[in-house]
Amino acid sequence: MKGIVRSEHFLQIRLRVFTEGTIPADLMTEKIDFKVSAEALRIFCVDCLVKVGLNQEDAGTTSDNLIFANLRGVDSHGVIRLKIYADRLRAGGIDCRARLQVVSQGGADALVDANNSMGQVAGVFGMKVALERAAESGFGIVVVRNSNHFGAAAYYAMMALKEGMIGFAATNSGPSMAPSGGRQARLGNNPLAIAVPAGKHLPIVLDMATGAVAWGKIFMAQQEKKRIPLSWALDETGAPTDDPDKAAHKGLIQPTGGHKGYGLSLIVDILTGVLSGSAFSTHLKSLYKDLQSPSGCAHLLAVLSIDRFIPTSEFGSRVDEIIDLMWNCPPAPSVERIYVPGEIEQEIHQERLAQGIPINPILKEELSALAKELEVHAPI
């Protein structure tokens, strides 16, 4: 019986992924014991990506971003994306030989054309330009056009930490949310990430989507036959629903905080796709559809040079103090401790670096099949 429920569950996910273009974020919700070391998984990703045409460096960049997400427990942006990236590269929807180009740059700003490269390659390139601009002008802001899905946004924001700077990253993405009051997908679950260096404490890293919830949580509720909060999803008529089945069947994710999440998602789309001359709103292709067509994705990468405002060491002490103020806040009932953004991910990172990255049976099967197809050694 459990097997049947599981098959139906995964069938639904697959259907959703391949027919509607949404994200199988919940494949990792299965309880499993199989684990692979980050290093072995990284080598595997690189091998696969090289086999489908990327050069070693670009394959390394992309793999670093995927493994980064898995290590931090953000499995929805980890190796679960490897197959679709490989499929898009093979189908020509992503150009494995694309050359990135700085279209223009001034004091603080730069416009980059990714020419349909891997999103990760474009994101890292854009962030490097933003770091240069910030070093020169105090603030750097780079918009990248004609790119693709770039994985976990925090990865790029955190590149600024090594330079003792504050990093920002955002991207638009395939439509999956309606504007408040609507019932058709017109905006992506667009994420924004901000990374702030601390002094003796670990950095603060906020990486948030503008939607209320990931599809994975709705699929889980479906599987467990539980109601969902009315703030999570809409049914196909556009009405809020507490029925996960109605949400999963042609429903939509709601923006986080109602009109606020809608507003933030719209602003991210404007600061990326609209501003750069790239695709936006319904013009943007989903990662899982039209594998042979460019997605038209756009990113924003920005960097703030702290020492233009305050000595970096003093800033670090002050960030430590605000972290202490959060940690020391008296907790609500049944709350063990209070976290700052990014702290849980840092803890999972340490744990998984030591113990390996868990791979669920479905993902294991998918990666094994990919390995066989590409004639690459699989560590799984």
Add this chain to the structure above:
Amino acid sequence: MKGIVRSEHFLQIRLRVFTEGTIPADLMTEKIDFKVSAEALRIFCVDCLVKVGLNQEDAGTTSDNLIFANLRGVDSHGVIRLKIYADRLRAGGIDCRARLQVVSQGGADALVDANNSMGQVAGVFGMKVALERAAESGFGIVVVRNSNHFGAAAYYAMMALKEGMIGFAATNSGPSMAPSGGRQARLGNNPLAIAVPAGKHLPIVLDMATGAVAWGKIFMAQQEKKRIPLSWALDETGAPTDDPDKAAHKGLIQPTGGHKGYGLSLIVDILTGVLSGSAFSTHLKSLYKDLQSPSGCAHLLAVLSIDRFIPTSEFGSRVDEIIDLMWNCPPAPSVERIYVPGEIEQEIHQERLAQGIPINPILKEELSALAKELEVHAPI
């Protein structure tokens, strides 16, 4: 009976304002017919502020910001603040003769010390510097320290629209929210605003607090003896409550979207108070407490020069198109139309410009008393 309920209601508001330092945002929820023209109300504000020591120009700047909020229907940031501003100016908590100072400026960045001036004066000054920086460097980012409550954030962000640029404004504020999992106020309901010029359409203006709701809505539910959603507030133990009485009695507002609103509020505090060397978290004074002490508030004002990325006219057409895509989204049941951020406020602005700004009886009484005290003519 209604009179008694109302008295109790207002008594609670007053108590909350003067003992706990929160905001009487609901004074405007009373249905009233009394209206004053924006121009008459502005003159009244200027007269009062000049009487308590501001010069004509600074009084004008402050009044413009208050009337702007009232015109847009954001009455919580309108003339309802006049008395507390006057009280703080008289008590010395705000320095009516403060001189603003650009501490440092580079390519994109500048640090301004408000030296405890009126927040509105500091906000406008900071935004002017940000506009200069953006004209020179493509992006301008100004952090203002040692300032005070600056009213509606959208006012500053919208200053960029006249220059055909995108404006950003954020501020920290007196603690009124706990970090997720906490039960003590450690962060403000810190707002951020972004204004984007369109082509033929009106601009998009997002002005959002990082809290789930304004106190006013909780007070209204109390008055109407209605339950509130569990996502709005915490009781004094830190547990989510649907009882507005428990929320109002030593409770707290919840961050919008749970940990996301908490993260955003924390980031705003870091990019303003922490970065500038001003007050942050619990070090920040509430507008309604310690009237003789500086609040230590800090603001962030930023401007993006669109034509560094794309011709402004092309950007305008693209913004028009994304607005059309939102407007034309099929609506959910019982939804008449879909709005873009700032659109409702624009409509109220037109209406109130023509018909006047409504003033409820309690506010009318407060302003009349202030007028009498300061020997100023009241238009009410």
